[in-house]
Amino acid sequence: MAILGSLIKKEVLHIVRDPRTMVITILMPVVLLLLFGFAISTEVNDVRIAAVVDRHTDETRNLLEKIRVNHYFTFLGLTSENEVEYLLRSGKADAILILRTDETRLKGEIVADASNPTNAQSVATYIMGVINNGVSSSPVLTYTLYNPQMKSSYNFVPGIMGMIFILICAIMTSVSIVREKENGTMNLLLVSPIKPATIILGKLIPYFLLSCIILLIMMLISYTLLGLPVSVTIIDVVLVSLLYIVLSLSFGLLVSTIADSQLTALIGSAVILMLPVIMLSGMIFPIDNMPVFLQFISCVIPARWYIEAMRKLMIQQLDFSFIYQEIIILFSMTILLMSLSICKFYSSQKK
Amino acid sequence: MKKCDKVISVKDLTKKFGNFTAVDHITFDVQKGEIFGFLGANGAGKTTAMKMLCGLSRPSSGSATVANYDISTQGEEVKRHIGYMSQKFSLYEGLRVDENIKLFSTIYGMTDDMIKSASDRLYKSLNMEGMKKTLVKDLPVGWKQKLAFAVSTIHNPEVVFLDEPTGGVDPVTRRKFWELIYKASEEGMTVFVTTHYLDEAEYCNRVSIMVDGKISALDSPKALKEKFNVATMDEVFRIVAKDAIRED
Structure with missing residues (x-):
């Protein structure tokens, strides 16, 4: 326990002492939310x-x-x-x-x-x-439910959250693990009596905490500045987001076991994770409009299910029973990724 | 140097990567308190052999004990009784000197009291009292190297493995570094060191020279020089390694 504590402390010190990364990490979600919420808006004003x-x-x-x-x-x-x-x-x-x-x-x-x-x-x-x-004769009436003013400011929130967590959790975790491999400090940990599981936890916990802070910031902005309706679904939003954070962390761990250099890790997570998240998760382009082939691919992208669940919870204000399917899929993906990356981590150490 | 017991005992240790035999049935013993030089050209297999002894890599066949623990079955115990310092400078650059010491001594299960006395001793012997709060990345290379060695031996291990510890360091600093190694050896610590600098080989009690995965020569520097009838270890190395097939 003391060992885990000191590993976490080490990681936190590294994060805090790198102010550039810190600023980017905290500012990026804020800027993206505000940008998509206000500047990039599909509603027509003025x-x-x-x-x-x-x-x-x-x-x-x-x-x-x-x-x-x-x-x-x-x-x-x-x-x-x-x-x-x-x-x-x-x-x-x-x-x-x-x-x-x-x-x-x-x-x-x-x-x-x-x-x-x-x-x-x-x-x-x-x-x-x-x-x-x-003119009193208007034959067709259109009602837009859930978002009556067609406000786009909070429509983007689920998508941005889906993207940010993949970005922060996966990229930061993988880069930080690979950096230790590159610097040789990973070997120091491996020749010490620390159990591999402790090393993994020592990496995942700090980035989990960081992600929780980011989640808090994003939710504060969404529910205040962007005017997302506040209701009991907030609890579900938090729970599902935590699940998604763990999933993204496992992704980062997996990338780190494959990549040998920080650059590979960065490009790897950016290309493997970012592009599909932006293009195929339904964040920007509706999935139903995609060719069937791409619709099929989008099923394996975790962000798709997270964003769908978030839309139901945040915008439609539906309760938990409507997102069972998404939860089950996200949960299985998490288990799968987690076990895969832990297996890979162990086997790469025991060559 | 006391010749009481074998701290490292290696028998037919082999490591294969597919068809390639990186380490080919090596056998040797290292005595307590000995400074054991492990030489070889690039690709001769010395890092692989060392990694197996440290528990970073599993042997394909053969056996070895380190500090009387079997490396294949008692890896955890082995790790508790060794220190390791690698080729690349290996401390956390983003942490301060005292934070690095605290981190590594905690990892080796030391209590707060032990950490306090050990680090006080370390600061005094390295003359680093004024640098406790300095970030490691701001230290001069020579200091970093000395600190890395001190940290890798802070838990007073029976054996310390040094993987090319003086790479990229000027001769004066290397000399000072070897003084630390001597001191540790006098205190009964066994030092297992790989190096590229053949003048350093002269400082060792015994050296082994690996060629193409096998140990081709093993004796004290003096005996080796007499055997090949040359004046320096450099010449010994040239003669022993001239038939090497493997290159980088």
């Missing part, structure tokens, strides 16, 4: 809109007033029809609303800048929404 009206009626005035008071829009004012192209081309406006009154019927036209198609679509939908709201 749509600059101008209007062309050929005849002012109560109806048009009513409509323009609605746009003017809607805080999603910035109303640029009225313009003439030949200005339309100039405004859009110069980027001064995102969309132009053209209102024509033909006899007594009002006909609306929306011209949107589709250089960013996603944006244009959202803008058009917004404007339609506003117009339709005024």
Whole structure:
């Protein structure tokens, strides 16, 4: 026990004395969360809109007033029809609303800048929404459940958490173990009477603690700044995250038993872990839209199941009984990886 | 030097990697308090042999005892009774001098009182009292080497294995380092040392020269020089190792 304690202390001192890594480790999750939460946002704010009206009626005035008071829009004012192209081309406006009154019927036209198609679509939908709201006949009603304002700020939270833990746990653990191999200090530990299990725990526990701190920071940001709804599911979120942290740590251990140099460990974990996590876990691209082959591959990526579970817990606010499947898969993966890496660790020492 | 008992006893020790026999049936004994030089060209198998004796690697066949414990069956006990310092400088660079001492003495199961007295003795003998709080990476190379040796023997092991301990160090520092080795040997510690520097071989009580996985010569430096009728160990080595097939 004293030995384990001193190994953990050694590791903590190493982490704390490397301020650069420390800052990156703590700042990266924060920056990513804020970046995805606020800066990179698929919701469209502040749509600059101008209007062309050929005849002012109560109806048009009513409509323009609605746009003017809607805080999603910035109303640029009225313009003439030949200005339309100039405004859009110069980027001064995102969309132009053209209102024509033909006899007594009002006909609306929306011209949107589709250089960013996603944006244009959202803008058009917004404007339609506003117009339709005024005209009582709106045949199709769309309800978006769980995230009624279509806020993207916290949609990214599960994905980022899935990525960060793989990054911190796997890369940092593997690099720190391989560094000891490179420096020769690993041999010092192995010729000493320490049991291999103690060496492994002495590596895993400090990074587990570090990950817990990061989890705390990320949850604080998500539930306060990003406005994720607070409920009892938080407990489940923590539990599932802890499971995922252990899984990522085992991944790191496995990489470290294979890699011989810090560079290999870094590239190994980055390529093997990062790319699939970003591309195939459903973090950014929906899994259902992937080719069947890639959907199949995504099944073996732990982050996929973690992110799915997190979405259900954090955004849908479902309870534990809805994520049994994910839990079972993550748990089996953890057991598998853990035993694999421990076997490899032992056998590589006993050549 | 007391010739009382064998601290290391090796019989037909062999290590194979696939078809390649790195260490080929080596047999030798090392007496208590002896400084035993283990020479050989690169790739001759000395590091592999040493790793087996330290429990870092398992022999393919043959047997050996270190401090009267069998390396194949009593690995844990062997590890408790040896010290090890490797080729590369081996302490935690990111830790302070006192933290390194504390860490390694805790690993070897020493109690706080023992650690305190052992480290006080260490600071005094190495004259390092003013450097306790220095990070190891900020120490000059010579100091690091001396500290590494002191730390590897802090638990007072019966045998200390030194794997090319003076690699990349200037002659003056090497000389000082050997003074530490002599001192340890006088106190009854057995020193098993591999080296590339043949002038260092002269300092050993006995040396063995490994060629292609086998021990080709084993005796005191004086006897070896007489046998081959040459003046230095360097020449002895050239004669013994001239038939070596293996290269790096």
